[in-house]
Amino acid sequence: MIELERGPTGAMASRWNDFWETLDRFFFKPTDARILALIRIATGLMIAYIHLVWLLGLESFFGTESLLDDQALAMLHRNAWKWSYLNGQEPLWFACLHEVIALGSGLAMALGCWTRWTTVIAWFLTLMTAHRLAPFLFGLDQIVLMLSMYLSISRCGDSWSLDQRFGLTQTFDKHWRNTLATRLIQLHLCVIYFFGGLGKARGWMWWDGTAMWYSAASYEYQSLDMTWIGRYPTLGSILTHATLFWEITYAGLVWPRLTRPWVLAIALLVHAGIAIFLGMITFGAMMIVANLAFLVPSQPGIKSAAIREPCGASN
Amino acid sequence: MNHQADRTRECKPVYRRFVLAAVLLHLLAVLAEPLAFFSRSDFQVAPEFFGLRQTLAPYVEWMYLDHGYFFFAPNPGPSHLVAIQQKNDEANSPRRLKSDARFFPDRKSQWPRLLYHRYFMLSEFYNNSFAPTELSEQDKTDRMFVERWESDRRFYESLQSSITKSQSVRRGLVGLESDRIELLRIERPLPSPEQVHRLGRRISDSRDLIVLPEGLETLVPPTVSGVP
Incomplete structure (x- = not known):
């Protein structure tokens, strides 16, 4: 009703202002x-x-x-x-x-x-x-x-x-530069996971459920024997698909507060697995550290909408 | 004046648009490589992504943003090692792995794990850089393919020469000139669950190592090493 009274130009200007305010808060608060x-x-x-x-x-x-x-x-x-x-x-x-x-x-x-x-x-x-x-x-x-x-x-x-x-x-x-740096880490991480997931989606092993086994069976990577997973093909397949879908959807599901804890918990498990079993403790550890960028320091009393004020902006 | 307000720093409104423009450009640079990488086929790279990647090349490459993020993708594959050994005296004798060959990566001598992983990445890079000694008759008819092969081959030979001349390789082969050292590309295939759990095969078994040929794969079949 209000938009009709303002007319299409006014409504558009209002939406533009809303968008600009959200963007401003997202990067600069x-x-x-x-x-x-x-x-x-x-x-x-x-x-x-x-x-x-x-x-x-x-x-x-x-x-x-x-x-x-x-x-x-x-x-x-x-x-x-x-x-x-x-x-x-x-x-x-x-x-x-x-x-x-x-x-x-x-x-x-x-x-x-x-x-x-x-x-x-x-x-x-x-x-x-x-x-x-x-x-x-x-x-x-x-x-x-x-x-x-x-x-x-x-x-x-x-x-x-x-x-x-x-x-x-x-x-x-x-400081506003803390917000800017946090946003850039978050967005860059989303790009990494999204394309990492797309890359995996091109391979048949990530679809037939054997990728977890073939990752575990690589002697050059192995730091802790995980070949036992070959005895449980269904478990290996579920872990393979969970990794694939988590990675592809990370960029979307890490922003809403409802799904963020789950996405970050899986990130912790996946990267801890890479660190412990696949001999890349340094890489696994740094990926976990990078995911800290999505943690929000405690902020009692604040109940903002997840998308309008995603993590970090409402501190 | 409020002390708390003093300790909070806002971005001056006049700068915000410039910062946002810079952020947008930077994010385009972050996206440029994976977009170009994923849109590449045997025939072309999607023109808009190719254009974006080319335009931002100096920034993307120098800032180390040129990654496709292909971790364990598209599939987990076999590992590649490099074996270092003395060349055979006979020029045309088959390239076989000798029992005294040294390898990189090597868990025993390369410690801590990160050092081992550096050598592992080099051996994978060496294998990825491989260009065969010659081309098939069919490939020779494609001028662009030949030009690219010549360039790839020059780089592969340069890398090979660099590794054989390096101090760290020659240290283990005292008194041997670099032209008497040969590098073998070795592949360790990934076993299936049946091979490990039913047939009792160990994933570390060096009898499974395959010596990859330097010539055309159709002309020179790979040989199983047979080193215990």
Whole structure:
């Protein structure tokens, strides 16, 4: 009735304003940094660990006599925008120094020490290493770089940090950049799961229910024997299909408050399974950490509509 | 002035539209690679996704957003290893796995697990980069296919040379020149539940390892290694 009185132009303007307000609240309503601080601590520690492992095999990974020398690296990146000052001709001492600084910046990021700078430095140095060592990378590096990139634009050092404890930098209770970074992590995760699920849906093993068995039967991945699942083909099939449907629907079901706990609980189980049974404890752990972005700190008395004010916006 | 209000920082309204525009561009970049990846067939990539991916290439690639997110997809597949060993003296002798061959990845020598996984990713990458030593007569008639094969072959040889010359490979073969070292692509097929539970086959059994050919697969059949 009101819309009729306003006329079609007025109704459209009203809808546009509603949309803009929702979008504005979704990306810009200031939130606190507690969840991002948790993600920062885990990501910083993982960055430090990643560079420690690169250091353990320094001669194999860096320098002119590494497994991937400058010529092979140049051919690999010949048509790609993958510039890094680590180009295969780096002296070992330089690579060592680079990795030590990266390790240190990861630790500083975890501790929350001059977080605004150390997070950016940790991300940048890890990115430089990633371009240098592309053939050695896997999902872990994708997730760690994704999280550190978004943490770089946040104020994740405003909670549980040395910055806050000792007043190293000015901190805020709530900041719009925390919301923006949280939203970007959430949306990026949805893209990862959606296409991850679509990719699986192209394979027949994810439909005939045998994918769980064939994942468990890969000796190179195995860290804990899960071949017992072959004795229970129905269980293996149910787990296969649950994984497939959960992954495809994650992007839609993780937003409503009714379904979010279930979606996150399955995420925890799936990634814990990958960590424990498939030998990728680092990757599994970081995927669980990334899912923390969908947790909402306790907020008594607030009963907002799930879609209009999804997690994080109503803090 | 309210102290609490001081400790909350809003985005200035004048900046919000610019930030949103940047966010939109960034999200397009996040989507560009999987859209191009999924819309690829033997004939083309969907033009709109190809255009998006090409336009945003510098940002997508340098920011490390170029992933298709194909985890265990489309199907869990066999693993690939690389065996390192001394070449046979006879030039045309069949490529067989020797009992003293070293492998990567190797759980015993590559620890912690993340280090092992780095080598595992390299062995998978090496296998994915494979281009055969020659093309079939039918393939030779397709000029574009030949050009792509030449480029792929050059990269594969470059990678092969890089690995054989590396310190970490030569360290285990002291006194041996890199041209006396050969790399074998090894495949470990995935067993069925029946093979494991009814026939008692172990998934770690090295007798199941297959040496993959370097030439055309139709000309050179793979050989079962037979190493205990």
